[in-house]
């Protein structure tokens with residue numbers, strides 16, 4: 380039976396990828412710094428001694444780069460070399476629709492390194508996650524607002540479950556994808572429309588508070604986000620405001636054979652699962 384190492388396996392996409400791998404009849408090995416549960420292996424990007432044991436006996440790996448690290452290559456390149464030496468056949472990297480392959484330090488540099496690794500590969504480039512509005516912004520949404528510097532720009536929000544479904548195919552399909560896949564939901568929405576959908580689903584008013592990128596960066600820093608990362612997030616919002624994310628793709632349906640979930644359907648399912656005490 381094939382074994383897949385899932386880095387970030389306790390997180391938003393990784394936990395769903397791990398469940399999908401198991402459902403497909405393969406073994407998921409969940410990488411985690413704490414490795415607190417059965418089926419998990421201790422893995423820390425900052426501790427290369429954990430990489431070899433995590434990769435031993437693995438056919439494919441789902442790769443989430445160290446989050447919030449400006450230049451991840453020094454941590455990830457040794458992992459890629461260890462993977463190749465351990466006989467790993469395939470790598471699937473999670474990136475972003477906002478990031479393209481690049482030879483400059485950053486996530487785009489990892490596209491290049493994964494493609495050049497000599498292994499089978501895919502780079503997933505999803506749009507913004509629907510889970511952002513039920514996870515990291517849940518307190519703000521509960522308080523009745525979403526704050527952004529996106530103006531009236533649209534973004535093709537995607538359910539992390541759909542990203543995971545594509546990842547499972549990219550990890551397990553007989554034929555490697557060997558390409559990058561830009562993933563969106565079925566509709567690009569602006570933040571006023573997102574706030575309306577949240578209002579309808581939650582039954583209390585949620586407003587969109589539009590601010591400048593500088594004000595957003597300041598706001599995020601006041602919430603404890605490191606200043607450099609606040610600037611990155613504000614710049615991403617600015618890109619949305621300029622129309623840089625106003626598109627959808629057919630890639631999810633092309634790969635998994637069904638359309639991606641709409642934001643309204645995602646919210647309905649999330650609230651139903653929440654009511655039953657399940658994570659969504």
Ligand SMILES: NC(=O)c1ccc[n+]([C@@H]2O[C@H](COP(=O)([O-])OP(=O)(O)OC[C@H]3O[C@@H](n4cnc5c(N)ncnc54)[C@H](OP(=O)(O)O)[C@@H]3O)[C@@H](O)[C@H]2O)c1
Pocket residue numbers: 386387388389390391392393410411412413414422423424425443444445446473474475476505506507508511
């Ligand atoms: N949110 C969005 O809208 C969006 C859109 C496009 C792309 N993305 C990309 O998505 C990625 C994040 O993916 P995600 O949301 O699925 O992950 P996530 O929920 O942020 O979880 C990341 C996981 O990484 C693990 N982790 C943290 N530090 C680690 C370290 N030093 N070594 C090993 N593991 C570590 C944590 O697990 P443990 O605590 O168990 O170790 C955690 O479960 C980022 O690269 C981001 O650019 C996000």
